[in-house]
Amino acid sequence: xxxxxxxxxxxxxxxxxxxxxxxxxxxxxxxxxxxxxxxxxxxxxxxxxxxxxxxxxxxxxxxxxxxxxxxxxxxxxxxxxxxxxxxxxxxxxxxxxxxxxxxxxxxxxxxxxxxxxxxxxxxxxxxxxxxxxxxxxxxxxxxxxxxxxxxxxxxxxxxxxxxxxxxxxxxxxxxxxxxxxxxxxxxxxxxxxxxxxxxxxxxxxxxxxxxxxxxxxxxxxxxxxxxxxxxxxxxxxxxxx
Amino acid sequence: xxxxxxxxxxxxxxxxxxxxxxxxxxxxxxxxxxxxxxxxxxxxxxxxxxxxxxxxxxxxxxxxxxxxxxxxxxxxxxxxxxxxxxxxxxxxxxxxxxxxxxxxxxxxxxxxxxxxxxxxxxxxxxxxxxxxxxxxxxxxxxxxxxxxxxxxxx
Numbered sequence: 001x002x003x004x005x006x007x008x009x010x011x012x013x014x015x016x017x018x019x020x021x022x023x024x025x026x027x028x029x030x031x032x033x034x035x036x037x038x039x040x041x042x043x044x045x046x047x048x049x050x051x052x053x054x055x056x057x058x059x060x061x062x063x064x065x066x067x068x069x070x071x072x073x074x075x076x077x078x079x080x081x082x083x084x085x086x087x088x089x090x091x092x093x094x095x096x097x098x099x100x101x102x103x104x105x106x107x108x109x110x111x112x113x114x115x116x117x118x119x120x121x122x123x124x125x126x127x128x129x130x131x132x133x134x135x136x137x138x139x140x141x142x143x144x145x146x147x148x149x150x151x152x153x154x155x156x157x158x159x160x161x162x163x164x165x166x167x168x169x170x171x172x173x174x175x176x177x178x179x180x181x182x183x184x185x186x187x188x189x190x191x192x193x194x195x196x197x198x199x200x201x202x203x204x205x206x207x208x209x210x211x212x213x214x215x216x217x218x219x220x221x222x223x224x225x226x227x228x229x230x231x232x233x234x235x236x237x238x239x240x241x
Numbered sequence: 242x243x244x245x246x247x248x249x250x251x252x253x254x255x256x257x258x259x260x261x262x263x264x265x266x267x268x269x270x271x272x273x274x275x276x277x278x279x280x281x282x283x284x285x286x287x288x289x290x291x292x293x294x295x296x297x298x299x300x301x302x303x304x305x306x307x308x309x310x311x312x313x314x315x316x317x318x319x320x321x322x323x324x325x326x327x328x329x330x331x332x333x334x335x336x337x338x339x340x341x342x343x344x345x346x347x348x349x350x351x352x353x354x355x356x357x358x359x360x361x362x363x364x365x366x367x368x369x370x371x372x373x374x375x376x377x378x379x380x381x382x383x384x385x386x387x388x389x390x391x392x393x394x395x
Contacts, residue, residue: 022312022315022316023243023244023245023316023320024245024249024250024312024315024316024320025250026243026244026245027244027245027246027247027249027250028244028246028247029247032247032249032250032251035250044309045373045377046366046369046370046373047373047377047378049377075376075377078376079375079376082344082374082375082380083375085344086342086344086375089336089342089344089345090333090334090336091331091332091333091334091345091346091349092344093317093318093324093328093375094324094327094328096319097319097321099319100319101243101319101320103243139379140378140379187244189243221243
């Protein structure tokens with residue numbers, strides 16, 4: 001199946017997109033920053049990800065800071081809950097920290113990327129994507145990995161799709177090629193923390209407190225990207241669970 | 242703003258020496274660890290660290306792979322070096338309960354540090370998969386210990 005013009009959009013030059021990584025990517029020298037978008041995290045992953053099989057180069061971006069925080073908060077919370085689940089083992093990595101520091105990257109393309117398959121619940125069936133699996137936040141599906149392989153083999157250079165964890169209609173951008181030579185990017189230090197159910201407070205004691213499984217909080221440690229409002233102080237980050 | 246030194250992401254041989262030095266100073270991984278891990282002669286390794294000898298390309302690649310895994314361990318413990326040291330040095334006891342859990346570490350019944358020393362480069366993918374079991378995919382769908390069925394965002 002060739003690229004369908006009705007589904008194809010272009011990711012434009014200069015528009016900011018976002019991604020959150022470990023702080024270990026945040027070096028003083030700008031030359032190393034581009035590794036954030038080289039897709040090697042997915043390439044070296046045994047397991048694959050939402051829109052890629054293991055070992056397949058892929059770059060994931062979010063369309064806004066809010067979407068980026070929602071996506072990251074889902075994984076941040078899930079890892080902590082799994083670590084709590086492992087505490088009963090004779091060996092466990094210990095009680096996890098319920099807050100963390102990360103680097104949020106504002107990423108702008110130098111050259112536009114055409115032939116991005118823009119999937120929505122209304123049009124996904126045109127390329128055989130089941131809309132329900134595309135928007136379900138609870139897990140990843142083999143179906144989406146297979147459809148990505150199909151779309152890439154059809155000539156698309158990426159996917160723009162709903163963020164299954166965003167509660168505000170945010171989208172993720174899934175690029176099939178290394179973008180390290182095609183971006184300008186700036187780092188911002190951000191902090192995330194888990195919260196309790198109402199009365200809302202920072203989650204601090206897994207023995208007696210009940211976690212809010214639908215939201216956490218985030219803030220910029222210093223300033224945020226120009227034009228981005230919010231998150232100067234701890235701010236609620238709701239996400240689909 | 243929180244950042245790390247340039248050598249954290251540099252892939253040159255000089256950066257590799259800095260990475261080894263950082264692991265020695267911050268995580269307590271001495272020459273004896275690296276000599277065992279690389280199956281290298283102690284004098285050759287010490288000479289390489291001081292810049293007066295060569296280390297094979299394959300061994301350099303093994304060190305780079307271990308550095309990437311160490312960064313993942315650091316991230317896993319929120320860059321708390323004391324917690325990472327503990328994770329490296331604490332012995333994981335053999336226990337029937339561990340056999341059934343996807344979160345049981347592949348280094349049972351030794352420590353991660355000892356496992357890396359004895360197994361060498363072959364241990365790195367196991368450690369990476371253990372970390373991934375907490376972060377990605379659905380480890381509960383695993384059919385058995387040590388090889389969780391994974392998916393999700395790297």
